[in-house]
Amino acid sequence: MKCFVFLVLGLGSMLNLNGQMRLTLEESKAMALENNGNVKNSRLELDAAWETKKEAFTNYFPKISASAFGMKAMDPLLEIGMKGGDLPVYDGTPANLANPLQYAYMPDVNIGLFNQMALGIVNIQQPLYAGSKIKTGNRLAELNIEVKEMQRKLSENDIILKTEQQYWQVIVIQEKQKTVDSYLDFLDRLHNQVNNAYENGLTIRNDLLKVSIKQQELKVTKIQLENGKKLALMQLCQTIGLEYRPTLLLEGNLEELSLPDSYYIPTGDALPNRAEYQLLEKSVDATGLQKKMQNGNYLPTLGVGISGYYLDQLESGVDGTFNGLAFASLTIPISDWWGGNHKLKELRIRESMAKNNLEENKGLLRLQMEKAWVDLNEAYDKIQLTKSILEQTTENLRVNQDSYDNGLIQLSDLLEARALKAETEDKLIEAKNRYKLAVTDYLLLTAR
Incomplete structure (x- = not known):
């Protein structure tokens, strides 16, 4: 000016x-x-x-960084199988617990997990020493x-x-x-x-x-x-x-x-x-x-930080989970x-x-x-x-x-x-x- x-x-x-x-x-x-x-x-x-x-x-x-991830697999990433069979039924009499008189048949069960999910991560890292x-x-x-x-x-x-x-x-x-x-x-x-x-x-x-x-x-x-x-x-x-x-x-x-x-x-x-x-x-x-x-x-380089993530499997009636952690990192080139x-x-x-x-x-x-x-x-x-x-x-x-x-x-x-x-x-x-x-x-x- x-x-x-x-x-x-x-x-x-x-x-x-x-x-x-x-x-x-x-x-x-x-x-x-x-x-x-x-x-x-x-x-x-x-x-x-x-x-x-x-x-x-x-x-x-x-x-500070943030990331998000979403997926839907063709088949579940984790499958849990449970063998079926006759299961004893408790009739209310304590004396019959050791020798049940009635049984119920339970078929085999297969459970699939992580068929779909959404993941969010937030990471904060502070360098303390970087040479x-x-x-x-x-x-x-x-x-x-x-x-x-x-x-x-x-x-x-x-x-x-x-x-x-x-x-x-x-x-x-x-x-x-x-x-x-x-x-x-x-x-x-x-x-x-x-x-x-x-x-x-x-x-x-x-x-x-x-x-x-x-x-x-x-x-x-x-x-x-x-x-x-x-x-x-x-x-x-x-x-x-x-x-x-x-x-x-x-x-x-x-x-x-x-x-x-x-x-x-x-x-x-x-x-x-x-x-x-x-x-x-x-x-x-x-x-x-x-x-x-x-x-x-x-x-060497030294740093500290915290991370947090939220995981939601996008299943009806199942709430997502949140977790966090604190960490320190030390890197030494050799x-x-x-x-x-x-x-x-x-x-x-x-x-x-x-x-x-x-x-x-x-x-x-x-x-x-x-x-x-x-x-x-x-x-x-x-x-x-x-x-x-x-x-x-x-x-x-x-x-x-x-x-x-x-x-x-x-x-x-x-x-x-x-x-x-x-x-x-x-x-x-x-x-x-x-x-x-x-x-x-x-x-x-x-x-x-």
């Missing part, structure tokens, strides 16, 4: 009075995190892990939640970096469009100057053609930039989950650059906060818990240890491998952060160097303009000086973009 309110307010602030949408980098990242499919799936994975944890917790409680498997299973479920949380963070980092790359790519094209427009303004003024000189017989037609050709080349470049901006903007909109709008304005500014030192953090302080490092630690923990869980399979010992050794080996991976990748993660810091400083130095070159090319253009106005150099020299300045301006735009991305990369790699 908070994200929804934020997006509604954010979208409202993006629209100006003319209905034109403005978008900042922070708004773009927020929308990408809210709408990206991979990020959504990583959050659903986390929700699923929580449900798994809740399921594991239920193993602490008694297990620590219940406790270990719950810890594994908790560990799974921690792992999914870190994976969610990594997914968010990926989409943040992707969004920034695409956002600044649009800004770079916009800045290059400004450079081309400035270049075209220069050529328009130069074209008028050369045309006046040509009409007054002070220059040849070839000079006028050189300016016209350069104007046409820049117009082609301008069209290419417009198409490139459209595609870059469409890509950004797809990433952040926004419908493409040709009039969408990005409010990024390549001029706002902070010194690299303002972002620095020692690698030792940043390493424990890296999701990748934490995942390596959790991998070691997971192998230890798996070993403990496997060991629990070879330990032959499982023959193969289980090797399985435990395998898990110990895998635990050692996980520890080795942790130590190996710890160094690689440190190296990765150090390289990101070097790249950040290098990108900043490139900006300063390119700025210095731009000052020189600007001064060179001014000198060439004065020299051309005084008839000291040819038109081609002036055009070359202006092209050199435009090329340096483009390099400066690219250098600023690389620095922006280097800042983002360094902050992500230092868990910020």
